[in-house]
Amino acid sequence: xxxxxxxxxxxxLYRNRYKVDEESHLWIKDPKxxxxxxxxxxxxxxxxxxxxxxxxxxxxITYDACVECGxxxxxxxxxxxxxxxxxxxxxYKYG
Amino acid sequence: xxxxxxxxxxxxxxxxxxxxYTMAKVGLSVLVLEKGEKPGAKNMFGGVxxxxxTEKMAPEFWKTAPVExxxxxxxxxxxxxxxxxxxxxxxxxxxGRYNAFTVHRxxxxxxxxxxxxxxxxxIINRTTVDDVIKEDGRVIGVKTERGxxxxxxxxxxxxxxxxxxxxxxMREELPEDAAVLAVKEVIAVPKQKIEERFNLGPDEGAAALxxxxxxxxxxxxxxxxxxxxxxxxxxNIRDLDKSKQRPNDLFEQFKKHPSITPLVRDGELKEYSxxxxxxxxYDYVANVYTHGMLVAGDAAMLxxxxxxxxxxxxxxxxxxxxxxxxxxxxxxxxxxxxxSQYRQxxxxxxxxxxxxxxxxxxxxFSSNPHFFTLYPDAIxxxxxxxxxxxxxxxxxxxxxxxxKLFKQRSRVGLMRDAYHMWRLFS
Numbered sequence: 290x291x292x293x294x295x296x297x298x299x300x301x302l303y304r305n306r307y308k309v310d311e312e313s314h315l316w317i318k319d320p321k322x323x324x325x326x327x328x329x330x331x332x333x334x335x336x337x338x339x340x341x342x343x344x345x346x347x348x349x350i351t352y353d354a355c356v357e358c359g360x361x362x363x364x365x366x367x368x369x370x371x372x373x374x375x376x377x378x379x380x381y382k383y384g
Numbered sequence: 385x386x387x388x389x390x391x392x393x394x395x396x397x398x399x400x401x402x403x404x405y406t407m408a409k410v411g412l413s414v415l416v417l418e419k420g421e422k423p424g425a426k427n428m429f430g431g432v433x434x435x436x437x438t439e440k441m442a443p444e445f446w447k448t449a450p451v452e453x454x455x456x457x458x459x460x461x462x463x464x465x466x467x468x469x470x471x472x473x474x475x476x477x478x479x480g481r482y483n484a485f486t487v488h489r490x491x492x493x494x495x496x497x498x499x500x501x502x503x504x505x506x507i508i509n510r511t512t513v514d515d516v517i518k519e520d521g522r523v524i525g526v527k528t529e530r531g532x533x534x535x536x537x538x539x540x541x542x543x544x545x546x547x548x549x550x551x552x553x554m555r556e557e558l559p560e561d562a563a564v565l566a567v568k569e570v571i572a573v574p575k576q577k578i579e580e581r582f583n584l585g586p587d588e589g590a591a592a593l594x595x596x597x598x599x600x601x602x603x604x605x606x607x608x609x610x611x612x613x614x615x616x617x618x619x620n621i622r623d624l625d626k627s628k629q630r631p632n633d634l635f636e637q638f639k640k641h642p643s644i645t646p647l648v649r650d651g652e653l654k655e656y657s658x659x660x661x662x663x664x665x666y667d668y669v670a671n672v673y674t675h676g677m678l679v680a681g682d683a684a685m686l687x688x689x690x691x692x693x694x695x696x697x698x699x700x701x702x703x704x705x706x707x708x709x710x711x712x713x714x715x716x717x718x719x720x721x722x723x724s725q726y727r728q729x730x731x732x733x734x735x736x737x738x739x740x741x742x743x744x745x746x747x748x749f750s751s752n753p754h755f756f757t758l759y760p761d762a763i764x765x766x767x768x769x770x771x772x773x774x775x776x777x778x779x780x781x782x783x784x785x786x787x788k789l790f791k792q793r794s795r796v797g798l799m800r801d802a803y804h805m806w807r808l809f810s
Contacts, residue, residue, distance in 0.1 A: 295640075298632055301569070301656035308421070328625075335624055337567045337631040337658040357426060358658040359545040360565045360631075363558055363621050372419050372547060375529060376510030380425045383570040383612065383655045384489030 298339045302354055310377040313352035315340065315361070316369040323348045323367070331364035355379070389413045391709050392526055392535035393505075394513045394548050396423030397493060398433070399681025399698035399705075400541030401500045405441055406706025408505035412713060415533060416497070416505055417526070419512040419542075424493025426543070428568060428657040430605045430614065430692065432484035432591060433492065437696040440703065441499055449495050451485040452609035453589025454478065457582075461594035461604070461643070464764035468643040479588070486589045486607045486614070488570070513542070516552045516677065523552060523676035536718045537709045538677045541702060544660045546670075546683035554679055555670035560622040561750045562664025564601075564689075567635045568616030571651035575611045581647050582608055593692065596760025597638040599627035600753040604638050605692075606647070613648055615639060618661060623753060631658070663689040665746040666739040672730065673723040678705045686735055690742050697735050704729045745808050754793075755801070762792045 317323060323330075324346065333341040338354045341361065356379045362370040372378075391407055393400045396418035408414045420426040432455060438445055446454070457474040501507050508530075517525040517532060525534035526548070540548040544563075549555040573581075582590045594604035600623025607614040617631075617638050624631060638644065662668065662685035670684040680686070681698035688697060708726040712718050730736045749755060769785050776784075793801070 295636060296653060298656075301632075301653060304653050304655055305657070329628075331625055334628065334630060335565065335621060337565065337635075338656075339632075356656075356658045357545070358565060359558075359660050360563075360621060360624075360658070362545075363560055363563045363660070364625055366557075370545075372512045372545075375419050375512045376421045378426075379657075380421050381428060381490040381655060381657060383491075383614075384424055384428045384493075384657065 302338060305356070306380045306382055307353060308377050308380060309353040310374055313350055314371050314373040314378065315350050315352045315355060317348055317350070318367050318369045320347055328365050332361040332368055335360045335364045386525065386532040386534045388525075388534040389415045390535065390713055391415075391537050391539060392417065392533050393539040393541055394526060395541035395543055395681075395683070396420075396497050396507060396509070397427055397541060397543060397681060397698065398496065398695045399683070399702040400539065401493070401497050402441060402699040402702025403539045403541060403680060403706040404500035404505040404507075405503050406703050407709055408500055408503035410710055411504070412710065414500070414505040415535070416500060416507040417511045417513055417528060417533075418507065418509045420509065422494050422509050423497040423507070424490040427489040427493055428566070428659040429489060429694065430566075430591075430607055430616065431695065432486055432607065432692075434484050434693070434696040435482045437699045441699070446482065446485060450491040451487050453486050453584070453587055454482045455484045455486065455591045456584070456588040457590040459590060459592035461592060462760040462763045463594055463596035463604075463641055463643065464761045466642050467764045467768065469763050469767050484591070486591070486609050488609065488612075513548060516548060521675065523674060536676065537712065537723070539702075539705050539709075540677060540679045540683050541681050541698075542683050544662050544682040546679070549670055549679045549683050552674060552677055554672070554674055554677070555683075555685075558660065558662055558685075559664070559668070560625065561620060562662060562668050562746065563621045564618040564661040564663045565621055565624060565631060565658060566616050566618040566661055567631045567658045568614055568656075569635070569639070569653055570655040570657070571613045571615060571648045572611060572654050573613055573648060573651040578608050578611065578613065584608065591692070595756050596764075597641060598634050599623050599629060599757070601749055601756055603756070612654060613651065615644070615648060620663075620750065622750075661689070661694070662687050663746055665689070666736065666743040667747075669736065669739065673720055673726045675720040675723070676718050678708065678723060678726050680705045686739070688738050688742065690745060691738075700733060700735050701730060704733065742808075748804060748808060752801075752804075758792055762789060
């Protein structure tokens, strides 16, 4: 490609290899806290892969985009975070 | 009845594999549990592995290991909006005696893990460890989704997010100002173009650090691989949060810098990745030993951010952890008193001595982010004024340059910064 189009996050994630689990390894511990989020939605802002969104008065989680960096967990203690089950989640080809 | 090993190592990265190799080599029974589909599947770094430390386990490893290029040039870029100042060191000595190799972790780590496997360690992939098993306050094994496994000593080498060391109460969560979020793209560029653009020979590589391209405490990085370029940016999470900007947007801005774009032009994105780096330094190092458990590598926060070193601290801490467990087994004593030898030996090695030497630096830069923002701009402005020819008298130009500099940072501020830099490194 000679024209350097800016790739969107979904474009970029399309290049990655994932094995998606049926259940999320991310969750919000207390969704009520999000209604008056003291961190100005840091989970949404710091995530490099757009996992979090604010939809219909709650934070939604597209866990299958997660590259397991952990930034959301550092930015907000209301984020529940565990390792995906063995073999699931991101599986880098390069790294 | 759960199976019991001399040691269960959690994590198949450089620290875990070095520990497993060290123990398996002398006949200890070792199990490595890796959550990814293979070692390296979850790993991302700048980055390089170092000859000196890797050779302790595999002499002349570059002849068989999947390395990309050996680094012959180290570049330091100071970026401003549409300009840069570049300071670079290239040395033929790096062609004679290799210093570091760029690698892709998803390729290198499986190769590295073979060393431990060939030495007799059992490596089981696709296995996430859920928790430690404790008995009378002692760690005696781990719970996994495939069942419990017992061990005389558990080695937590489960990376920067180390759930295990937190579960065992050996580490706190990473604080915002000690956690750096790195976002990286692997961009395919034909081998020949990489060599032209970076002025490199066939196996030669370049490593670059770039400052002045983001908010607060940040740094860009660029490593040439065989036919890809790893381009990334790290930002301290506190500064990222404060900036209200998104990591991918910051990265895109950085990638679109007019000095960077030509280097990755017509490249094809191969992978987009992100990872945390524990850059808090000595004061944030975990409690690395307890009864029946040791913590190594990123899990213990062993990263020297000043010299871009991490894999070598990981490997060395793994080797020392392994040796400590071998000694403990000889004594038949896995108490925290015996295992405290691990901390002692880390303190005596370059791992903690280097971090201790730089002890004040992470805090200093974290509270003085102007080093990453003001100075790169100032250096570029001064460089421009020095080079532009427009009929101005040099005596006036030099006066203007001084005025420009002092406008950005007062004389007292400049002296204070110079004094602190001197103190921090001496």
